[in-house]
Amino acid sequence: MLEVSHSNELPPIPSKRYFSIGEVSELCDVKPHVLRYWEQEFTQLKPIKRRGNRRYYQREDVILVREIRNLLYLEGYTIVGARQKLDDQSGDETAVHFDRVLIKDMLAELTELKNILEG
Numbered sequence: 001m002l003e004v005s006h007s008n009e010l011p012p013i014p015s016k017r018y019f020s021i022g023e024v025s026e027l028c029d030v031k032p033h034v035l036r037y038w039e040q041e042f043t044q045l046k047p048i049k050r051r052g053n054r055r056y057y058q059r060e061d062v063i064l065v066r067e068i069r070n071l072l073y074l075e076g077y078t079i080v081g082a083r084q085k086l087d088d089q090s091g092d093e094t095a096v097h098f099d100r101v102l103i104k105d106m107l108a109e110l111t112e113l114k115n116i117l118e119g
Helices: 020-026 032-041 059-074 077-089 091-118
Strands: 048-050 055-056
Touching: 020 032, 020 055, 032 055, 032 059, 032 091, 055 059, 059 077, 059 091
Parallel strands: none
Antiparallel strands: 048 055
8 A cells, every 4th residue: 555644745845956865755755665666667757876876866856756646646546647647748737837846845945934034
């Protein structure tokens, strides 16, 4: 059975260029072995591999992982269905979705900074 956190709120994505698999695991509430499996199932998910096959995810990869998680865990798609949905999305629609996610994350970060400065 799939393990899903009871909280639908995921933490904002920090302003970094690269993320380790452990960081992506925490940011997306998905275990590292699931991320490695999704790399095999979703051709769009291609983290950079460096020395010793260490994976480094970029911000776009983290957003894609969150989208895959949403399709599988929250919307109830199968792996095949989620893959097809991602394949069917046009580039423009995907870009608009990524922009929305980025804006949401930026707003969360700004709110957090505001609270720190006021507190």
